[in-house]
Amino acid sequence: AVSAFCNAGIDLFGETSLSVYVSNPLVNITTIGLIIVSGLGFIVWWDLWDKFRKVLRKELSPSRVFRVLRLQSKLVLTMTGILVFSGAFLVFIFESGNPSTLKGAPLGTKLMASFFQSVTTRTAGFYTMDQSLLSTPTVIISLLWMFIGGSPMGTAGGVKTTTIAVLILSIAAYLQGKKDVEVYGRKIRSSYIRSAQVVVGMAVSVLLISVLGIFAIMPDAPFVDVLYELTSAIGTVGLSRGLTAVLNTPAKWLSLI
Numbered sequence: 001a002v003s004a005f006c007n008a009g010i011d012l013f014g015e016t017s018l019s020v021y022v023s024n025p026l027v028n029i030t031t032i033g034l035i036i037v038s039g040l041g042f043i044v045w046w047d048l049w050d051k052f053r054k055v056l057r058k059e060l061s062p063s064r065v066f067r068v069l070r071l072q073s074k075l076v077l078t079m080t081g082i083l084v085f086s087g088a089f090l091v092f093i094f095e096s097g098n099p100s101t102l103k104g105a106p107l108g109t110k111l112m113a114s115f116f117q118s119v120t121t122r123t124a125g126f127y128t129m130d131q132s133l134l135s136t137p138t139v140i141i142s143l144l145w146m147f148i149g150g151s152p153m154g155t156a157g158g159v160k161t162t163t164i165a166v167l168i169l170s171i172a173a174y175l176q177g178k179k180d181v182e183v184y185g186r187k188i189r190s191s192y193i194r195s196a197q198v199v200v201g202m203a204v205s206v207l208l209i210s211v212l213g214i215f216a217i218m219p220d221a222p223f224v225d226v227l228y229e230l231t232s233a234i235g236t237v238g239l240s241r242g243l244t245a246v247l248n249t250p251a252k253w254l255s256l257i
Contacts, residue, residue: 006155008125018128039080040076041151044077076151079161083161092114096110113128116128118141123237146235149235157236157237165183214251228240
């Protein structure tokens with residue numbers, strides 16, 4: 001529970017992680033809830049708590065809670081919802097027919113496993129499906145979700161949801177020919193956009209250099225496994241397709257750095 005809340009990905013279940021509980025609603029829902037709540041960030045917590053107290057005091061209508069939240073809280077909640085549900089939907093689509101993972105499993109198990117995979121890739125590190133058996137589309141989705149990670153001031157890693165949100169909004173504004181980047185009636189400062197570009201650019205650069213470094217040390221390593229391993233390391237996720245155990249000493253140091 002502590003590991004889930006802190007997005008550490010460390011457990012005492014051995015090589016199976018939480019896969020033996022893939023059909024257990026209590027374990028799945030509890031773990032997913034801990035991961036999501038801790039990944040929102042303390043600023044969002046404080047903002048939500050402040051608004052809920054006003055609702056309890058009847059100073060604020062429940063229907064206006066989201067409207068009066070800070071811009072960061074709105075972006076975090078929006079991006080979290082999009083990532084969790086879209087990720088679960090895509091995993092469900094691509095793994096339902098995968099004989100190595102969810103094919104033949106009950107609908108409830110498929111749904112829980114899909115949501116768990118979508119949530120845990122955002123730096124939790126547990127798994128209920130063996131990562132080495134995932135289909136290629138699910139691996140791609142997992143790579144993207146691990147790279148994005150959680151939200152600022154939370155316990156998760158990655159480049160952060162707000163960073164990606166700002167980048168997407170700036171691209172959309174540029175394509176529409178708009179001078180300013182706006183969301184929820186607020187203008188995003190150009191300095192924030194530049195910061196988002198720098199963070200993503202640096203993360204991608206470090207990832208590519210690390211991948212090349214691993215191949216220089218272990219030229220026969222599978223490309224997908226290396227990319228998965230290092231994306232997981234950069235996002236402090238803790239997921240692996242089995243490469244961690246066979247890394248030699250220089251490769252382990254590179255992964256740690």
